[in-house]
Amino acid sequence: MMKRLVLASRNAGKLRELQALLQPLGWEVIPQDDLDIAEAPEPHPTFVENALSKARNAAFHSGLPALSDDSGLCVDALGGAPGVISAHYAGEPRSDLRNNEKLVHELQGVKDRRAHYYCVLVLVRSAQDPEPLIAEGRWEGEVVLSPRGQEGFGYDPYFYLPQQGCTAAELTVTDKNRISHRAQALARLLHRLRDITPS
C-alpha cells in the first residue's frame, strides 16, 4: 500500500523530481494544490526556516505528513545571491526567463562564476511535530552566460557541471535525479525516514 504525503510546493519541476524519487519507495506524493492548500509565505532569511514553515502549513491544512523543499542557486561572486529569493530574483510575477536574464546581467565580466545549488528538505509528520526530519544537499557548479539544454527547470540551462562537462539542463531527468542537490538531500532524508516508518 502506498503511503501518502503532501508536497508543500507549487513548483512543477520540483514535483516531477520528487515524485520520481519517492514513488519507487512506496510514497504517493500529493501536490498541495490538489488539496486546495494555499502557499505559505516564505519571509525568512534561511532556507530551513522557509521549508519548515511551508511543511507545517501543508500538514496543518491536510492532516497528512508534509514534505517541503526550499532550494536555490547561490553564486559566490554575488555573495550567495540569488539564494533564498531564487524563485523571484527578478521580481514578481515569477519568471525563470527573467531570473536567468538578471543572473547573466549581474555576472557580465565576472570571471569566477562558481556557484552551488542548495536544497533543504523538511518532513513533518504533523503540523505540531516537535522533531521534523531535516536533510540538506549541495551541488557544486558554475554559471555560464549562454544557455545550454532543454531539460530541468529554473537556472538549469546556466548551471554548468565541470565534472559532467554539461549544464544541468543537458542531463536526463534520471541523471539529474542521481546527483542533484535535491537527490542528495532526499537520500539523507530517506535514511532517517526508514528509521521512523512502521513497515
Ligand code: IMP
Ligand atoms: P523555492 O520554491 O522558494 O524553494 O524556490 C526554488 C527556486 O530555486 C526555483 O524556482 C529555481 O529558481 C531555483 N532552483 C531550485 N532548485 C533548482 C533546480 O534543481 N534547478 C533549477 N533551479 C532550481
